[in-house]
Amino acid sequence: MVISRLYYIFWVWYNFKKILNEVIYSYMDSFWEKFDSQKVFEKISDELLEEALFDNPNLINVILKYKNTVNRYDEVLREFLLNYSNSAEILLSHYEVKNNFQKDILCIPPSLTLDDKENILLDYLSSNDPNINYIKLILNMRNQKGFKITDKTRLKAKRVLSNETDKLLKISASMKYGVNVTFDSNELLSKNVSIDEDQTMHYVYSASYIKSNSDPYSLFLNFKDLFEYLDIENRISLVSNKRNLGTFERIIGLRSKDEYLKGIAFRIAESSSLAQIMGYSKVVEDLGKPLESLLSIIFMEVFPSKYSLPSNARFLVPTATSYLEKIRFLAPEFESALKQFKLYVEDKEIDFELLQISSAPSSIKDIPSLNRNKYIYLNEDNNISVNCSDLLFSDQTLLAYVEPFKEKKYGTFFNLLINEDVKFSSYESFLLPRLNYLLDNNVIHVDKSDSIIFNNPLRVLVLKDLYDNEVASFHHYPEKYQNEILKMAKEDLIYLENSLFSKPEQSYFNYYLNKSEFTNGLDLRNSYLHGTQASSKDEKEHEIAYFTYLKLVILAFLKIDDDLKIYSSISN
Structure with missing residues (x-):
């Protein structure tokens, strides 16, 4: 056995370059597995491995699977990775990519420092043809012990992604889809939904139906009954659901393991719900009931009169002219409303003095339900x-x-x-x-x-x-x-x-409001709270952010309505 091993080592050493040139690709793993387990690397010099990698750079993908070999050629592999054009993709695949199929775990050379890794990513972003999927991974990656980047690198990724996306849109002939929302006084049905041959969803709602049912609670419930923000079990229907991903969507592309899934179904729901609330806002405003005022009535009058929410419940959004101001007024009121409901569930009263002392923001997952086994x-x-x-x-x-x-x-x-x-x-x-x-x-x-x-x-x-x-x-x-x-x-x-929001709903709110759960979260709450949002000149961007925030408030109030209704039914 010893003779056999020694002979094998000598044979590999003597024929190293010839073996690598002639071995069939499908047997390459077997060769390197034996190279590692038999410790052949003890007889192969750094120079020989450098030459092998120079002749066939793709060998790096196999070599990095074997820990002993990586440790032996630590410095050689570090130098190679610092100059290899695909090193960024190797690092991102190892640290960030969510694999749906079992893959070999790579061993990164110990001498490759955090700065080395970040420089590899910066070089990749500066290269002539970076892959848009890997750029997204850099932008959305979550800093961890062995792999982290600075905000400057993340900003560069954001700018490169914008440029590459613009280039792609100019030459792309990929699948298109759209949404069209109309409020028509002549529409006989309360709602009519169709899709045309261009994959555009058409939602037509009866303006006459809305006007004839214009009490505040009916106008509020239209978000469930007409726009279907909630399903038959009063679950939020807009959440990302892995079952809505097609087979093709599940297996193609690269995704960070900490990324919120956004398939075509989610994007359509996102576009539809935004168009619905923006159009509906104008309809109810014409009725003399702006959405902010309507939500105040729901929280402060309807919930206390229909259910058991205390009469001192408060939700008042000051009037503002710009969308930037509107968000800054809306965000703290939304947070206050959630805290008020939490206090009511816990104490059956809303003590505003206690609310003021508890200054820390409430996590979405910590908002309880009035009902057991929710x-x-x-x-x-x-x-x-x-x-x-x-x-x-x-x-x-x-x-x-x-x-x-x-x-x-x-x-x-x-x-x-x-x-x-x-x-x-x-x-x-x-x-x-x-x-x-x-x-x-x-x-x-x-x-x-x-x-x-x-x-x-x-x-x-x-x-x-x-x-x-x-x-x-x-x-x-x-x-x-x-x-x-x-x-x-x-x-x-x-x-x-027991919680007010289900786990998929908690993830949905976290995606929009913060980055606590997802690296690609929109972080609306923190960006507007800390003044890091888009420029005040970007009014259209603030308008979309405002209606997105307003949609979250409406969804939360619909969930509170459901919780109060269940509690009232059980109590009675």
Whole structure:
């Protein structure tokens, strides 16, 4: 064994360059794995490795997988990375990219300092053809122990991204989509939604319907009933949802592991909701009820009269002329309203003296609910709940494709079972382990006629809701479902939590308001609070920021309305 190892080392040393030139690419990993494990590097000089990397720079992607080799050639690899055109992409892929598939972990040379890494990124940003995806990663990266950048580098990334995006738009023929919102007095339906051949969404709302239902609460509820800011369970429908990403969107492009996902569905919802609130603002203003005044009435009059919110609740936004001023007046009132609701949940009263003493801002996740068991979540640590959900609802499962229903393209096993009488014997043997898993965990059974049947349809429907939306609202389910949900919680398939906003909703607010959770967050709260927002001359940008902020206030008030309504119903 010793002779064999010594002979191998001698053979590699003697033929090193020839081996690297002739080894087939698919065997390159095997060669370097043995090079590392057999410590062949003890006999290969720095100069030989430098020559090998000069002849074939792509070797670096393989070499960095092997820790012993990296440590041996630490300085050589550092010098190489400082001058290699793709070093920035290697560093970003290692530290920042969220991998959907298992990839080898790279070993970065220990001698490569933080300054070295930042200089590599700066050189990349100054290069002739930087990749727009990697520029975004630099802009949105979160500083960490082994990889951080200064604000100057981040600003340079922002400017380079702007230039590269402009160039791309001039030559791009990529997919286009648009939104058009109209309020029409002649429209017979309260709302009419269509999409044209240019992929433009057209929303037409009846101005007559709005005017004939112009009491403050009805005008407020239009954000739910007409614009569908909330869904049937009063979850915010505008949030980013990984289930709304197409297969293509899931696998292409680079994303930071700390980035808020923004697929096409999210961008359309973002554009639509913004156009809706901007158009609706003019409609209600014509009715003599500006949105800021309407929200004051909702919080200070409607909530106390309809529910149990204390009558001293306060939400008053001073009048302002510019959008910059409007945001600066709106932001602290919004924060105050959330704090007031938090005090009410905790103490059943709003003590403004206590509110003033508690000067620290309240985190969105810390706003409690009046109601126990507010939200339902899938227990991601329970393999049974996760695996069964994937087998039932994933569009990647082969259980949906079985004769004689293949041509109908149901997509998921769940859709197939609720539409067809599926026979167990129709499945080929290689799919039986998946079916047996569902059988063993009492999700399905096979009846006397060989048909596959759900054991507990209520439980399956709850799991589907969680799979599709990442969260479900306990109190919006009928009682028989609630009883089943409590059983599922005892079995640790799911868990329940109490908060005003669900986890996806908390992430949505954090994306817009701060950078506490996401590196690509818009940070509206902090930028306007600390005066680091866009120039006061950029009125259009401030207008968009203002209506975005206003949308967040409306969403929060809709969630408070839902919470108060549930609490009132249970109390009565």
